[in-house]
Amino acid sequence: MHKVVQSQIEAYLDGTLLPLERREVESHLRGCAECRREMEAVEQTRGWLRLLVLEEPQAPAPGFYARVRQRVESEEARRAWPFWQLFPGPTVTRQLAYALIMLLVLLGSYVFTLEQTEPVPAVEVMLDAPVIRAETPPLTSDTQANRERVMRAIVLPLGSTAGD
Amino acid sequence: MEQSGLGLAGARAASPEVALVRRAQRGEEEAFREIVARYQGKVFSIIHGIIRNRNDSEDIAQQVFTKIYFSLGKFDFRSALVTWIYKITVNECYDYLRKQKVRKLTYESDLGEDDLRRIDNLPGSNRNPALDVGRRTELRQLVVKLLDKVSEEERNLLIMKEVEGYQVEELARLLSMNENTVKVKLFRARQKVAKAAKKAGLLRSRIW
Numbered sequence: 001m002h003k004v005v006q007s008q009i010e011a012y013l014d015g016t017l018l019p020l021e022r023r024e025v026e027s028h029l030r031g032c033a034e035c036r037r038e039m040e041a042v043e044q045t046r047g048w049l050r051l052l053v054l055e056e057p058q059a060p061a062p063g064f065y066a067r068v069r070q071r072v073e074s075e076e077a078r079r080a081w082p083f084w085q086l087f088p089g090p091t092v093t094r095q096l097a098y099a100l101i102m103l104l105v106l107l108g109s110y111v112f113t114l115e116q117t118e119p120v121p122a123v124e125v126m127l128d129a130p131v132i133r134a135e136t137p138p139l140t141s142d143t144q145a146n147r148e149r150v151m152r153a154i155v156l157p158l159g160s161t162a163g164d
Numbered sequence: 165m166e167q168s169g170l171g172l173a174g175a176r177a178a179s180p181e182v183a184l185v186r187r188a189q190r191g192e193e194e195a196f197r198e199i200v201a202r203y204q205g206k207v208f209s210i211i212h213g214i215i216r217n218r219n220d221s222e223d224i225a226q227q228v229f230t231k232i233y234f235s236l237g238k239f240d241f242r243s244a245l246v247t248w249i250y251k252i253t254v255n256e257c258y259d260y261l262r263k264q265k266v267r268k269l270t271y272e273s274d275l276g277e278d279d280l281r282r283i284d285n286l287p288g289s290n291r292n293p294a295l296d297v298g299r300r301t302e303l304r305q306l307v308v309k310l311l312d313k314v315s316e317e318e319r320n321l322l323i324m325k326e327v328e329g330y331q332v333e334e335l336a337r338l339l340s341m342n343e344n345t346v347k348v349k350l351f352r353a354r355q356k357v358a359k360a361a362k363k364a365g366l367l368r369s370r371i372w
Contacts, residue, residue: 007347010332010347011332016331038358042355042358044358044361046326048303049307051304052213052323052327053213053327053329054209057209058205058209058221059204060204060222061222064222065200065204067222068200068229068230071227071229072233075234
C-alpha cells in the first residue's frame with residue numbers, strides 16, 4: 001500500500017479526514033488498483049471485527065464480587081499447596097490424581113512384597129555367607145526345607161520373635 | 165517511535181486511579197473491591213463479545229479478576245489500568261477457547277458459494293439485517309479465530325479500536341505510545357487479519 005493511503009488509513013476508516021485529505025486519498029485509490037484492493041480487504045476485515053460488538057452492554061449477575069473473592073481464596077489455598085499446581089483444573093482432575101497416586105502406592109508396595117518373598121536369591125546369598133554355612137545343616141533336595149533352615153539360622157540368633 | 169512511557173506514567177501518577185491501584189497493591193481489600201466494581205461490566209462485556217455464553221463469561225470474568233488480584237503487585241503503571249485489564253481479559257478468553265477446542269470454526273472448505281458471497285458483501289456494521297442469528301454466530305466464531313492469527317498486542321489493539329471504539333489518540337494515551345506507532349501497529353494488525361482471511365479463502369481478491 002502506498003504511503004499516501006497507509007498514513008491516513010485509520011482516519012479514512014473512521015471518517016475523520018478533512019475534506020481535502022479525503023479527496024487526496026480517494027483520488028489515489030481511483031488510480032491505484034493495488035491500494036484499492038488492500039483498502040477493500042481492510043474494510044472487509046473491519047466489518048467482520050465489528051461483529052464482536054455487543055448489541056447491549058453486559059454485566060455479571062449480582063454478588064459477583066463475593067464469587068470473585070471465593071475464587072481468590074481457593075486460589076490462595078491452592079498456592080499454599082504448590083504440589084497441586086501439578087494438577088491444575090477442576091476438582092475431578094485432582095480426585096483422579098489422588099486416585100492415581102494411591103494406586104501407584106499400592107502397586108509399589110505389592111511389588112515390594114513380591115520381591116521380599118522371592119526365595120532363590122535369598123538362599124544363594126545365605127549359602128555364600130561362611131558364618132551361616134557353618135550353622136546350617138546340610139542341604140537337601142527339598143527347597144522349602146532348606147529355606148526354613150536358613151531362615152532359622154539367621155533370624156533366631158538375632159532375637160527375633162519369628163517362631164513361625 | 166515510542167514516546168517516553170515514564171513521562172506519561174508520570175502525568176498519570178496523581179490520578180485517582182493510580183491511588184486506587186496503589187491501595188490495592190498494599191493489600192487493601194476495599195480498593196480491590198472498588199476495582200472489581202469499576203471494571204466488572206467492561207470485563208464481562210469484552211468476554212461476552214468474544215465468547216457469547218453467559219455461564220462461560222461469568223467463569224472467565226471471575227478468573228480475570230483472580231488474575232488481577234494476584235498480579236496487581238506487578239502492575240507498573242506504564243499503561244493505563246484499563247488497558248492492562250483488557251489485555252488480561254482478552255488473553256483469558258483466548259486461553260479458554262484454546263482449551264475448549266470443541267469450537268470448530270468454519271473455513272472455506274465448509275462454505276458454499278452463497279456463504280462466501282454473503283461474507284464478501286458483509287458491510288462494516290454489526291447490524292446487517294441480511295445475516296440471520298446462526299450465520300452471525302458462525303461469522304463471529306470465524307472472526308475470533310482470525311484474531312488468533314495475530315500477536316497478543318495486535319489482537320488487543322484491534323479489539324480496542326474496532327470493538328470498543330477507542331480512537332487512535334485515546335489508544336496512544338492509554339498505551340503510552342506515539343499516535344503514529346499506534347497507526348502503524350493497527351495497520352500491520354489489519355494486514356495480518358486480512359492475510360489470514362485470504363488464507364482461509366474468505367477474501368478471494370489478491371492482497372499483499
